[in-house]
Amino acid sequence: MKVTIKEVAKYAEVSPSTVSRALKNSPLISQGTKERINEIVKELGYHPNEIARSLANKSSHTLGMILPASAEDSLINPFFTQFILGVTRYLESQHYSLLLSSAKNEEEELQQITRTVNSKRVDGIILMTVRENDKNIEYLMENKFPFVVVGNPKKRDEVLWVDNNNQKAMFEVTEELIKTGHKKIAFLGGSKKLKVTKNRFKGYMEALQKYNIQLDNTIVLEVGFCEKEGYLSTQKLLKSNKTVDAIVTTDDLIAYGSMRAVKELGYRIPDDISITGFNNTVLAQYLFPSLTSVEINSSELGFNAAKLLLASLSDELLNENFYMVKTQLIKRNSSK
Amino acid sequence: MKVTIKEVAKYAEVSPSTVSRALKNSPLISQGTKERINEIVKELGYHPNEIARSLANKSSHTLGMILPASAEDSLINPFFTQFILGVTRYLESQHYSLLLSSAKNEEEELQQITRTVNSKRVDGIILMTVRENDKNIEYLMENKFPFVVVGNPKKRDEVLWVDNNNQKAMFEVTEELIKTGHKKIAFLGGSKKLKVTKNRFKGYMEALQKYNIQLDNTIVLEVGFCEKEGYLSTQKLLKSNKTVDAIVTTDDLIAYGSMRAVKELGYRIPDDISITGFNNTVLAQYLFPSLTSVEINSSELGFNAAKLLLASLSDELLNENFYMVKTQLIKRNSSK
DNA sequence: TAAGTAGATGCAAACGGTTGCATAAACCTG
DNA sequence: CAGGTTTATGCAACCGTTTGCATCTACTTA
Numbered sequence: 119m120k121v122t123i124k125e126v127a128k129y130a131e132v133s134p135s136t137v138s139r140a141l142k143n144s145p146l147i148s149q150g151t152k153e154r155i156n157e158i159v160k161e162l163g164y165h166p167n168e169i170a171r172s173l174a175n176k177s178s179h180t181l182g183m184i185l186p187a188s189a190e191d192s193l194i195n196p197f198f199t200q201f202i203l204g205v206t207r208y209l210e211s212q213h214y215s216l217l218l219s220s221a222k223n224e225e226e227e228l229q230q231i232t233r234t235v236n237s238k239r240v241d242g243i244i245l246m247t248v249r250e251n252d253k254n255i256e257y258l259m260e261n262k263f264p265f266v267v268v269g270n271p272k273k274r275d276e277v278l279w280v281d282n283n284n285q286k287a288m289f290e291v292t293e294e295l296i297k298t299g300h301k302k303i304a305f306l307g308g309s310k311k312l313k314v315t316k317n318r319f320k321g322y323m324e325a326l327q328k329y330n331i332q333l334d335n336t337i338v339l340e341v342g343f344c345e346k347e348g349y350l351s352t353q354k355l356l357k358s359n360k361t362v363d364a365i366v367t368t369d370d371l372i373a374y375g376s377m378r379a380v381k382e383l384g385y386r387i388p389d390d391i392s393i394t395g396f397n398n399t400v401l402a403q404y405l406f407p408s409l410t411s412v413e414i415n416s417s418e419l420g421f422n423a424a425k426l427l428l429a430s431l432s433d434e435l436l437n438e439n440f441y442m443v444k445t446q447l448i449k450r451n452s453s454k
Numbered sequence: 455m456k457v458t459i460k461e462v463a464k465y466a467e468v469s470p471s472t473v474s475r476a477l478k479n480s481p482l483i484s485q486g487t488k489e490r491i492n493e494i495v496k497e498l499g500y501h502p503n504e505i506a507r508s509l510a511n512k513s514s515h516t517l518g519m520i521l522p523a524s525a526e527d528s529l530i531n532p533f534f535t536q537f538i539l540g541v542t543r544y545l546e547s548q549h550y551s552l553l554l555s556s557a558k559n560e561e562e563e564l565q566q567i568t569r570t571v572n573s574k575r576v577d578g579i580i581l582m583t584v585r586e587n588d589k590n591i592e593y594l595m596e597n598k599f600p601f602v603v604v605g606n607p608k609k610r611d612e613v614l615w616v617d618n619n620n621q622k623a624m625f626e627v628t629e630e631l632i633k634t635g636h637k638k639i640a641f642l643g644g645s646k647k648l649k650v651t652k653n654r655f656k657g658y659m660e661a662l663q664k665y666n667i668q669l670d671n672t673i674v675l676e677v678g679f680c681e682k683e684g685y686l687s688t689q690k691l692l693k694s695n696k697t698v699d700a701i702v703t704t705d706d707l708i709a710y711g712s713m714r715a716v717k718e719l720g721y722r723i724p725d726d727i728s729i730t731g732f733n734n735t736v737l738a739q740y741l742f743p744s745l746t747s748v749e750i751n752s753s754e755l756g757f758n759a760a761k762l763l764l765a766s767l768s769d770e771l772l773n774e775n776f777y778m779v780k781t782q783l784i785k786r787n788s789s790k
Numbered sequence: 791t792a793a794g795t796a797g798a799t800g801c802a803a804a805c806g807g808t809t810g811c812a813t814a815a816a817c818c819t820g
Numbered sequence: 821c822a823g824g825t826t827t828a829t830g831c832a833a834c835c836g837t838t839t840g841c842a843t844c845t846a847c848t849t850a
Contacts, residue, residue, distance in 0.1 A: 132800085133800045169836080176805070206521065217551055470808090471831080475828095510809085510835055
């Protein structure tokens, strides 16, 4: 038989209100009855119906999250699992829950978001990606619905966001290479339209500047996020009589393709050319030579996204509307 | 201003009951008013409050799922993301939602499950792993709470489960090797306690039997699920004067370690020894030589887990209390 | 000891829907 | 055209909590 607050009240010979107060430690209740009620609660095995609670409280104690279409492709990357883990870890510590949906494409993403918002089942939303002119962000801002995004949104002062410090990460990679004697460092990056690429490129430049190395635009290449493009553009690069002694990339897969090209053309890694990746995917440790890369703490990213959003929900005064997660340089054998 | 069913009722000059009926296509309503109400619903931008609905319906239209502790380690495997994707895909098609939590260890898993069940926020639960003497399954069965598990549970006739057809998969791998001329095929499997290993081993044996090859227990080894153990046990195997012309493994990582040992000892892959993996992880396609492996359709696994559970929730008569997902043999260059 | 105050509890409405039952209107049918 | 049936609608209770307000009791304090 289901046990409700009324049952408990009957047994304790008090009103449901009193039970309710006992359960949430209201000051409007005497120590004695509180203890008595708590005993009966245990005895009967009573657990509040969270749905009823949500209705009365006008808060579901739940956040929503949409797995973007891109989750499907990025098989190489445990980012999503790790991110979700981080989110749930924080939410659980705060007795919040996570409602997850997925979308096949951008359009569906927005649909899912509106559905979730409209149905009032969540108090806020976590967006796992940012796009140029992001419709999702637009919608949420227009409707003043609380949310946090991962990555670097356009109106960065008006929204909550978390990101890993891409610029600093690439600065560290480049600096490390310079310090170990490299002078001609090529940059293989993904689409320049992406904020990630831009920021990583900034870090690269920053390091060059610091050590007074002239930026050489002919060894800065834009490639797609895959092994093949890394391979092809490295081939082109090396065959063009350019002498480089290091190649930094914005992804392990690109680095992997690059390694293949370098080896094929008879150079040794890292003796002739050092190569670095990014994202520290599973590949990195198993490649030969193992790949120096940058570890992104996706779980901490998720953790802090949830934390930031919850803090803002509770009218807490936030010092910052964003949170930068530190990355970690993982040195392996592909660089000197 | 928030728009509730009462607002709509007022505008349409009907009672809330009528609006409610209009929205769910009840036969107790005239075509005319139904259309009128639907117009007003659109005009006002009304969306039912799902929480209130759940309370009245005593059903949340939501399933619960717990990311097991092991999700943390299995970085190499996009299994979880893919599985979740499959689940959400099906749930969305049925207008259901997914409530996700995570657990750091077995104990916490059970806690999460009881919490979720007690709070009445979900109609059923999806378990992503099965253990020996699984406390979670025990609890759910005792409380007669609807659930489905991934993998092969003990009381397989009494619970709902989905699994990939491990036996058949390994049968196919082994048969393929036999057909391409291999005679001495070693088996490198994970812990024999695991149902997965057992089933894969069965498939291996089945193929041997079919082609009248005598099982040789000295080339059947139990190893941990990692590269290193694959490496070490293959070394031992090859140094023990055994002649093998193929090695099947129950995981790509084991296979990878195995490849390393084989190459070090001077054998060629696949000319001298063929090697196969399992799970078709990202590694497989990027190794050298690329690794023949077995693709597990985790997304379909999730899809059907959700489907099975929902079917049982709707008192549908099930033909089967389980669903076997087909695997796919991916031939690459590590086998002839 | 009377009046005032603090503390503990209950009542009843509210949250936003659903649904069994009663009823009114419209339609048959002989 | 009276009586019965069908169809469409409304009423009110209910789902399980929360909470503002009223009430009651007991304790101060002059």
